[in-house]
Amino acid sequence: MTEHNHQPQDRLNIDRFMAKYDRESDFRRMSGWAGIAVAVIAVAFSLFQLYTAIFGVLDAQIQRAVHLSFGLALVYLLYPARKSWPRHRLHWFDGLLALLAVAGPLYIIIYYQEIIMRAGIVTPADMLLGGLGILMVMEAARRVVGWPIVIVATLFLGYAFAGPYLPGAFAHQGTNLSGLVGHLFFTTEGVFGIPLGVSSTFIFLFILFGAYLEKTGLGKFFIDLANAVAGWARGGPAKVAVLSSGLMGTVSGSSVGNVAGTGSLTIPMMKKLGYRPEFAGAVEAAASTGGQLMPPIMGAAAFLMAEMVGTPYVNIVKAAAIPALLYFTGIWIGVHLEAKKAGLQGIPRDQLPRIGSILLERGHLALPLLAIVYLLVSGRSPMNAALWAIALAIGASLLRRSTRISWRDVLKGLEEGARSALGVVIACATAGIIIGVVTKTGLGLKLGSALIDLAGGRLLPTLFFTMITSIILGMGVPTTANYVITSTIAAPTLIQLGVPVLAAHMFVFYFGIIADVTPPVALAAFAGSGIARSNPMKTGVEASKLAVAAFLIPYIFVLSPSLLLINTTLPKVLLMITTSLLGMTAIAAALSGYLAAPARPLERLVFFGGGLLMIDPNLLTDLVGLGLLVLAYLLNLRQRARQA
Structure with missing residues (x-):
């Protein structure tokens, strides 16, 4: 059987695997009128984002409301309310909820001027549509993101009402229902806050860029290139996994997705060479998780961090570069020592592709990545850089017949880009609820003070408690929402002790991400164990040991911020x-x-x-x-x- 005939079956296996381990991938695949309707809405979503990126974004709240309307409609159409419901047709109940879900954002779009003129006065209609909008966002988050972020948001909402009845430092004057709904849904402090604002501009375009890169076959190019570079070395397949996952991490937005994309090839290679199944799954999990730490995308969190810290995006990329390289070097060292201990060799060179032929045949696929880095470093805005990168990704594919994508692929890229963005859209909207409660009640400073008191005002114990808090908050939560939650709750603690703002945000970001390989909720490790057919918990422990650099590097750059290139010399x-x-x-x-x-x-x-x-x-x-x-x-x- 030819490679071409293998590809549909391989794609089907990856889709099934992703649906099992990644909630965002467990969506309906419908045909007929329902499938066409969903495809049209998804393409319209992408076209709206491209239009506003080219001709200028709308007023903040309208831009975000349109963005959320598309996101909510697609989530309810694509993700069933119950796992037992079929994935090949639309349930009438989800169709009804899709209509109800867009009512809240559409209400803001239609009555935008009136809402502004009322200046915080909440009418009964506001209460009804705003309350419905918040509930619809929470239910959408349950479907596409998972229970952890819903539980956290619910606890925060409960705290907003329970303030007068709480003892000690956590008490606050409380709020009524209308005041909370008005704050969370009709201002830019809640659902339509900074996270959704960044999602509706920068993040969506970079996710769309990633969809087109996948269409051009960049992932296979990275894996073949990594094989050519490192496959011959001691323990070669494991080093291929580290290198290819690092390369994929430059554009990937999901640890589990990275595991499925590269692990389906590298994990069987590692097992065949002689690596233990637990170790093989752990290598891919640790390397794929590190992809979220690798600039320039960083799981789309880099754009959020730039907004939250208040620094140019290019500064985030520069600061993240050295820690990310140290992280992957740490995994590489662990892989090398394991190979030496087990006496494992590499793959014979005559069984590996040649670097020259790979670069000659498909090297042009990397041009959009090089271009986007150049544009960002040269001072272009992330939105402008993403637009050029999308155009270059399509254009670069046309340079050779073997990589050329058709107009059907261009339309499919618009559809798949919109669908891939849904988890981020809903996670950002739900994270906005958490931020809204924090700004309404002042909880961030209260939590920070409590952690500092627990640590006796000393930096190292405070760092340790902040680490534990970030890991717990990051369990089972996608990268963007993960960062928003940890930066809102945990980062202010470190800033109170004089840690530079960027170092504090990077610290909580690292430990929120590393939750993906930290048992007991180690999604990336469990995904790796699914491919390796190993014990999930043992795979998680092995992955934590390999990812030890991620537990150490944040302490380094907090104690000495020069590692983030803050006020330092070469x-x-x-x-x-x-x-x-x-x-x-x-x-x-x-x-x-x-x-x-x-x-x-x-x-x-x-x-x-x-x-x-x-x-x-x-x-x-x-x-x-x-x-x-x-x-x-x-x-x-x-x-x-x-x-x-």
Whole structure:
């Protein structure tokens, strides 16, 4: 059977896998009039976003209301209320809810001038349509995002009403129903706040860009390129997984999606070479999760962070670059040590594609990525850069017959881009509810003060408690909503202690993301175990060990923000990268139990302690840590000599 005949079956298997592990992928695939209607709405959604990007966005609340109207309608049409309902036809109840869901945003669009003139006065009609709109957003979030964000939003709504009855610092004057509905639905402080504003401008266009890159076959190009570069090395397939997931992470918006896209190829390769199933699934999970930390997209959170921090987008990309590279280097080291311990070799070079032929045949597919980085660095707005990138993605595909996409593919890209954005749209709207309650009640400062009091006002314990809070809040929540929640609740704590704003936001972002490989709710690890057919919890533990860099790097850039290129010099950055890499290598050796030879318990303990000291950006700790590493390495070499 030819490769072409394999592709539909492979696509079907990936779709089934994604539907099992990723809520956003479990949608209806309808034919007939219902399928045509949904496709028309999705294409219209993308065309609206392109039109406003080209000719100028509308007034903030109208732009966001139209954006949310499309999103809500598509969610109720595509995602059934119950898992048992069929996926090949539309249920009448969901069709009715789709009409009800758009009533709230349409009410704002139609009566926009009257609502502005009333200046906060809430009428009975406002109460009815606003309350309905909030409920529809919450139910849409349950369907497409999942219960965790709905539960968090519900708890916050409960807190808004319970304020007068709470003891101590968490008490507040409370609010009535009309005041809360008015604040959450008829201002830009709640549902239609900053997250939905960024979704309705930058994020949607980058998701559409990603849809067209997938159409052109960029993912397969990345995997083949990674095979050519690293497949021959010791433990080659695992290093291919790390490299290809890092490349895919530049445009991907989903850890689970990244696992399914690259893991369906790399995990069987790793198992065939001799890696344990748990380790094979863990490598792909850790690397795919790291894709959310990789600029320039960062799971679409980079645009939100720029708005929340109040800094140009290009500064976010620069700040995230070195930590992301350190993270992937940490996984690479862990993979290499595991391969050495198990005596695994790479794939023979004659079985691998050649770099030259890959670049000659499909290298042009990467041109849009290079162009978007250039446009952003040169000062173009993210919206303008995304528009050019979409045009270049389509144009670049036309350069060779083998990669050329048809007009049908162009229309399909508009449809799939809109559908891929639904999780982000609804997550941002729901996160707006949480932000609205925080601004209404002042909860952010109260939580921050409580964490600081718990830590006795000391930075390191506060960082630890903030880490735990961010991991819990990030469990089972998509990247964008994850960041909005953690930055609203946890980041103010660190800012109160004098941590730079960007470092504080990056700290909570990292730990919110790493929840995807942290048991017990480790979605990416469980997805990897599904492909590897391994024990999910053991895969999660292995993934956490491989992703140890993500647990350490945030502490580094909070203690020394120069790692984020904040007020620093090149020599200082290079020194910090060197000591951090030494520290991560030592910790990886401690966790894997191997460096030059199998490490005994005492050596592992010395490696771990020395590694932690090297990571602390301080001359004294670096020198002590280096001394411990040299001692442990000499002991390990002695162990190898004994074995020899």
